[in-house]
Amino acid sequence: DGGITQSPKYLFRKEGQNVTLSCEQNLNHDAMYWYRQDPGQGLRLIYYSQIVNDFQKGDIAEGYSVSREKKESFPLTVTSAQKNPTAFYLCASTTDPSPYNEQFFGPGTRLTVL
Amino acid sequence: DQQVKQNSPSLSVQEGRISILNCDYTNSMFDYFLWYKKYPAEGPTFLISISSIKDKNEDGRFTVFLNKSAKHLSLHIVPSQPGDSAVYFCAASSGGGADGLTFGKGTHLIIQP
Numbered sequence: 001d002g003g004i005t006q007s008p009k010y011l012f013r014k015e016g017q018n019v020t021l022s023c024e025q026n027l028n029h030d031a032m033y034w035y036r037q038d039p040g041q042g043l044r045l046i047y048y049s050q051i052v053n054d055f056q057k058g059d060i061a062e063g064y065s066v067s068r069e070k071k072e073s074f075p076l077t078v079t080s081a082q083k084n085p086t087a088f089y090l091c092a093s094t095t096d097p098s099p100y101n102e103q104f105f106g107p108g109t110r111l112t113v114l
Numbered sequence: 115d116q117q118v119k120q121n122s123p124s125l126s127v128q129e130g131r132i133s134i135l136n137c138d139y140t141n142s143m144f145d146y147f148l149w150y151k152k153y154p155a156e157g158p159t160f161l162i163s164i165s166s167i168k169d170k171n172e173d174g175r176f177t178v179f180l181n182k183s184a185k186h187l188s189l190h191i192v193p194s195q196p197g198d199s200a201v202y203f204c205a206a207s208s209g210g211g212a213d214g215l216t217f218g219k220g221t222h223l224i225i226q227p
Contacts, residue, residue, distance in 0.1 A: 042217030090157050105157030
């Protein structure tokens with residue numbers, strides 16, 4: 001079955017620790033995205049990558065880092081510099097970064113900072 | 115500064131009737147609009163989209179209308195079914211979506227039996 005997987009589903013971390021969220025897709029999609037959702041809020045774009053070895057900052061990139069070494073994988077690291085990391089994190093991908101292709105989302109990872 | 119606004123946090127509709135969810139945007143560069151449905155603790159599921167060259171797009175029970183002059187779009191669901199109960203997000207992008215989407219805060223649709 002083709003799809004986007006995110007692991008783990010729930011993640012706890014102590015304040016001051018870095019943590020990496022996994023996102024893998026087997027859809028052969030070129031572009032991948034990371035969003036963050038807070039309670040009662042829409043999704044906000046953190047980082048995106050339209051091609052391997054290239055990525056761009058989104059609206060709220062501070063305190064986060066990403067890598068895109070393989071087409072299938074786009075891990076997100078939440079660093080200790082992120083002031084409010086507790087949130088629901090969603091990874092998405094799209095078949096081609098050309099116009100008018102919808103993004104497909106993974107199931108999400110809920111990160112809680114203790 | 116919210117560029118995509120969904121002013122109704124929740125909407126209650128009787129089963130079988132029409133559900134109308136509204137969305138307003140402020141960025142005139144937006145040229146691609148999408149609606150997603152989301153259940154708690156899950157990723158959003160794509161429903162329907164429309165590009166700025168159209169004013170209507172239909173897919174089964176779902177129809178999206180775009181009024182560019184008013185910077186307004188709406189999602190119509192008819193007839194509404196119990197499984198439609200979820201949070202609906204309106205999203206928009208310039209350049210057709212390649213650079214990521216800007217989301218509204220969502221409208222929680224409740225279908226009552």
